[in-house]
Amino acid sequence: MTKRRYTLGQRAATQEETRRRIVEATVHLHETLGPRATTISAVAERAKVQRLTVYRHFADENELFKACTSHWFASHPIPEPSAWAMETGLARVQRALGQLYSYYRRTEAMWTVTFRDEADVPALEEPMRRVRSFLDGIRDDLLDHLAPDISAIDGMRVTLGSAVQFPTWQSLARQGPDDAAIAGLVCDWLRGVSSALPPAPHR
Incomplete structure (x- = not known):
């Protein structure tokens, strides 16, 4: 036995x-x-x-x-809101996007081919749906901590919704700025959408 x-x-x-x-x-x-x-x-x-x-x-x-x-x-988990839980406002956006963009830089090869092939590979539909839902959660977390006035909320949601996406990061990164600088640009865009936001955090 x-x-x-x-x-x-x-x-x-x-x-x-x-x-x-x-x-x-x-x-x-x-x-x-x-x-x-x-x-x-x-x-x-x-x-x-x-x-x-x-x-x-x-x-x-x-x-x-x-x-x-x-x-x-x-082996390559997407950064979660707990990683920037101590920050608020634009400082939270800067920290969150800086970490997310660093992650995209480390994993760029996989994300590039995944987005390229997504439309042709049905098996990618479900995992990519879950990824987009997760990124929507990050967008909403950042939006909640910015507490925008009602007139700016739609524009800020669209800005953040674009900012958390891999293709957005890759397009900007290929033009030269580092990840912190790209995150800073997003903060500047958000201030353009809502004049009620304070100056962008130091970077």
């Missing part, structure tokens, strides 16, 4: 290792080739397994994408 348990334990560990290799191979191919160009055959080749082995662990590409997404976000 002891030997039987040991054999089953070894088998489970081997299966888990194989599954991990498949997921990590998928993550690598998504980041380098893009989700659209990542095939099961390419995943199997990089993971050094047979295509059938991939399908034994993942019934279809949606399952594989789900595992890949979970694995990647576990």
Whole structure:
């Protein structure tokens, strides 16, 4: 009985290792080739397994994408409002966007191909919906702590809603400014929308 348990334990560990290799191979191919160009055959080749082995662990590409997404976000979590909980007003915006933009800079390769391929890969629809919902939460958090007057609230929501998006950061970053400077620009835009805001925080 002891030997039987040991054999089953070894088998489970081997299966888990194989599954991990498949997921990590998928993550690598998504980041380098893009989700659209990542095939099961390419995943199997990089993971050094047979295509059938991939399908034994993942019934279809949606399952594989789900595992890949979970694995990647576990290693690259998007910054959360708790990271800037002690700040208020424009200082909160500066800190939050500075951290978010630093994250985008570190993970730019993956986000670039994900946005590029999103329309062509149905399996991306659900994870990207969750990402956008999360970013909407950051937008709303920052808006709440700015406490805008009613006449400015729509313009500030649109400004912040654009500011938290990866494509916005990437477009501005490619023109040269660093992440703190880009966050400062957003603060300046918000002050343009609402004259009731104090001067932008020092940066």
